[in-house]
Every structure is written in C-alpha cells, then in structure tokens.
Amino acid sequence: MYFFFSGALLSVSSAQTRQFYFVNTPLNWRDAQSVCRQNYTDLATIENTADVSISNWTVNPRKAWIGLHDDIVNSWRWSLSDSSFYGDGESTYWNWYPGEPNNYDGQQLCVHFYGAVNDLWDNYCSVEYSFVCYTALLQNLYIFLSEW
Template sequence: MDYGLFFIALSGALVSITFAQSHQYYFVNEQLNWTEAQRFCRNNFTDLATIENIADVNAVTNTGKQSDYTGKAWIGLYDDLVNSWRWSLNDSSFYGEGETMYRNWYSNQPNNLGGQQYCVALIAPSPYLGTWFDIECSVQWSFVCYNGEY
C-alpha cells in the first residue's frame, strides 16, 4: 500500500473538518440595540454573528440555550439601503464562495414593516426554529458574537 497517498487523503479530510468548524459563537445576554451590539462584538470578538449555512444556525441556537435566552437575538445581517442585505463583517477575503448569500428568512420576511426595519434578528423558539426577521435597529435584544479566525 502506498502510505504517502493514504496520508494525503487523510490530511484532506482533516482540513475539511477544520474549516467546517471555523466560527466560535458567543451568546451575550445583555440587552443592546443592533449598533451597540455590533460595537460590543467588534471590541471583544470578531463581529456580530455571520451565518453561512444551517449548521451555523444550529450552532447559534444551541449557544443561546445555555443561558437565559428568550429566543430573539441580533445577528450581523443588515440592510445598507444601497446593496440591500449584507453582513456586518465587510471583509470579502473572509468569505468563501456563496457564503455571503445564505439567507434563512421566516415566511413573508423581510417585510420592512413601517419602512424602518433595517436590522436582522434570529428567532429560535418553535415555530421559528432559527429563522430570521427584519426589525427596527433600535430594539434592545440579546445578541450573538463570533470569532471568525481560521
């Protein structure tokens, strides 16, 4: 058996596993508006949570279950009024192909109710199950930060 080939194949599997777990999420049980939450996350972690797939949704909701989570938390998605919905972390080198486009909106969302809903919250209890709502940025909720270092 060619052990060099076996090692290369095994190494590739380990790299994939490492990249699949690239974010560490931190639920912060402090009531802040979206801008204040973003500032807190940038000062103490990387940014408000960027969610790239359903595995990230599950990781974020599981993080919140370990505290007094009410089921509503700010994430890093917002409407910049120019390019529409974008992630708070604006470093294009950070994202892989398609990662900035993942969306998990609840039915009939975003709806910009009242013309002032430019920020996004993840809502976890049933029947929402980690889907997203647009909401006014001035509302004070808990939030989810993450470290996005690879």
Template sequence: MFLVILLFGFFPLSSALSHQYHFVNEPKTWSEAQSYCRANYTDLATLYNTDDVNALTQLGSQTGSAWIGLHDDVLNSWRWSITNSSFYGPEETTYRNWDQTPFVQPDNFRGKELCVEMLPDGSWNDIPCENNKSFVCYGVNDTYVLNTTKLSWNDAQASCRANYIDLASIRNSTENQKVHDAANGNRVYIGLNRTRLWSDGSDSSFRNWKSGQPDNANGNQLCTAVSFSDSGQWTDENCSTTRPFFCYSAFVAGLRMVVDTETDLTDLTEAEIEEIILKPFLEELIENGLPNSTTLRLRRVHRINT
C-alpha cells in the same frame, strides 16, 4: 533568489473553517451589539449554512430573538446584479445617476423601493422590486438588449441570465448612455438593487428568512434577528430595539510563503512587498472562496540567495 515571507492571516470564519459563536445575553441595539462584538470577539455573527443556524439556536435561549450581523446599510447596500469583481475597475461599482427632481432619489418610499429603473431621460429611480417593468440585459461584446416583456426585477434578472449575461450593470456615464439608447424611451429595470450586507463584509449568500420576511414594516426594519421560537428563522427588526445577540471569533493562522524570483527585491520596503506580492495573493485567495474580509499582514521577511 528566494524570498521567504512570514505572514499572519486573518480569516473570518466560513463553512470551510471551524466556527466559534458566542451568545451574549445582554439587551443592546444592533449598533451597540456590533461595537461589543468587535471589541470583545471579531464581529456580529455571519452565517453560512443551516449548521450555523443550528449552532446558534443551541447556544441561545428558548424564547425571543437575538441579533446577527445581516443588515441594510441604506447608503452602502446598493449592489449590481453582476457580482464578478473583475468586471469592475476602480470606483466603477459606485457610479450613480439618481434622479434629482421633483424628489431626490433614492427615497425608498415606504421602505419598499429596493430595485432600480432607468427613467426616459436616463436618470435612475428606486421602485418596489415586485413592479412589472421592461428591462435591459447585458450581452456578449458589451451589448445592451431591450426586452419589453414586463416582469418583476427578480424575473427580469433570471431572464437576462438565461438568455444573455445579466441585467445591465452601469459602470460609468458612457455605459449609462448606451443603456439609455437601448431603452428607447421606455422605463426599464437595470441591475442595481439594495441587498442586506454582513457586518464583517462577508459575501455569504445564505439566507434563512421566516415566511413573509423581510417585510421592512414602516420602512425602518433594517436589521436581522434569529427567532428562537421559529427554529432559528430570521426576521427583520428595527435596529434601535434592544435584544441579545450573537458574536463570532475568527481563525488566525501563520503562513510561510516562499517566492522564487529573478528580480532583485533587496531594496523593497515591507509596504512595497505587501503591494507587489501580498495583494495579488490575497485577491487570488478571495477569488477561490475565502470571504472578502480576509486579510493578510506581513510579519517578517528574509532572503535566500541561490
């Protein structure tokens, strides 16, 4: 029996698809700009390469700057160094063991504490990524290895990736204890760090910061703007200030899928078809390069018996 499935695919624009950006010359805060873009287009602009930067500078004005979608979400911007989604089970990316005394962590003191160390008692503390610390790497067969060479977080990450797999990611309390044992009483870097996210959930790693940026001056510059006077380079800005902004439109396509199956799917509901067939298909699309915010929606199903 063949199952014919008609879909609507919602694909946030990437470098592989045609872009359509929109410059809105109305001063708004970053949150107001985000709401406007979502109501009238798709979202605040996500950029994937220098061609996108050039497209925005040609659309924008000659002076000043404009919001794009990159921002620090404070609560949700913590990410592990190991980014392979298959490494984590349900909720394993959200395990935390922050220190609570004498100050509740993370406190992001002076806006500069974007990386994480494990304290001698196994709890976690946020610290500046430039601090030189020992670190624990994650290796083959779920091993954890202490390196007492004191490096910055970025250099520690590079060392772990060159010699093992990555900086230690901690998915649960059992692994936290293993890293604690490996640390052997040292204060060590682990793989958790705070990184800016795109408003639409895209996984684009492209960055175009102006020299010295982001500096997060005063600890409150958590949103990103394109500077027209600096060839489209980016600066971090206070999200509550108002400025023009860039939105983008997404590409929507119709898809036809034919599934050859020996199983009788006659009695499946559309919700069950989405769970059994569409969800794995979507995961495969994302693994092969489409953004995490790509979605699929069931439009119509009909069956062909052979």
C-alpha cells in the same frame, strides 16, 4: 501560497473556524455590533445550516441580534464586509421566516435570529435584544506536495 525548502514543495492554506458567543445583555443593533467588534470579531454571520444549528443552540428560544442588516445601498449584507472571508454562496445564506423581510414602515433594517423557529426576521435597529458574536480562528494547514 507556496514555499520552496531544499528540494521540497510545501503548500500553505488557511482554514477558518468560528466560535459563537451568546451575550445575554439587551442592546440595540449598533451597540451590539460595537461590543462584538471590541471583544470578539463581529456580530454573528450565519453562512449555512450548520451555523443555524450552532446559533439555535446558543440562542434557543430567544431572539438575538446577528450581523445581517440592510445598508440601503447594497441591500442585505453581513456586518463583516470583507468579501474574502466568505466562500461561494456563503454571503447570501439567509433563512428568512415566511413573509420576511417585510421592512415594515421602511425602517426595519436590522436582523434578529429567533431560536424558537430557526429563522431570520427584520426589525427596527433601535429594539434591544441579546446578541450573538463570533470569533474567527485561522488555522494554517501545511501540506507536503512533492520532492525535487
């Protein structure tokens, strides 16, 4: 996006940062998602190793729901389905524990993060765990490019 101001060209871009919140109230995945969407942005999306470190810090050594789930149609996806939110490769960063996901009984469609080992595990969505939410914060950056 560009704006023209009396002889100057100004570029506006947005940078997104996330703040994570550990909620120490055991709920099933759907209820946890609902709480996160009502009070924050959504269940946590882990996009890279930095997010794993942050999530581990908030969860360690507990198990906690995050936003990854299997919607059966498109396979594994994050709770926040807005594809414009993700950068290159970020929507497919999944650090599975060895042997996971195993979709035991064909019913393990939700994912929890296990802080003790920094890995993801699939599980039944009805199990109650604490959970990690996040708030997305947009920051506009204004960059002066040139004069006319």
